[in-house]
Amino acid sequence: MDNPDDQLLSIEVAFATPSRQKILTVQVREGTTVFEAAQRSGIVECFSEIVLESAKVGIFGKVVSKPKEQTVKKGDRVEIYRPLIADPREVRKRRAEKARQKKQMAL
Structure with a gap:
């Protein structure tokens, strides 16, 4: 008979704020989903701002x-991502406009 521990996988669950980060090592069974792994890690108890149901998650940045x-x-x-505060396209557009204005002022 197979040992049930043979089916355990070691994974990590990570979350970070600008001032704090946590990476938890978790043992899960084969077939565990990304969502279940995040839930079982208990990371929500460390960061009350995480809403797993709606949070974007990834594996190694994807x-x-x-x-x-x-x-x-x-x-x-498994990485849990914070919601974006600003639209990255808008930020780039504003930065490019500022650079353009600075360049014109220098001429």
Whole structure:
């Protein structure tokens, strides 16, 4: 008979704010989804601002589109992302406009 511990995978679950980060190592069974792994990690108890149901999550920097369906693999790092404060396209557009104005003033 197989030992049930043979089916355990070691993964990490990570979350960070500008001032604090936490990476938790979790043992999960084969077939555990990304969402379940994040839930089981208990990271929500460390960061009350996390709303797992609506949070974007990824594995090693790549967003997972269906976290309740995709399963984790041994060694994965599940990352929970904070919502964006500003639209990155708008930020780049404003930065380019400022640079343009600065360049014109220098002429």
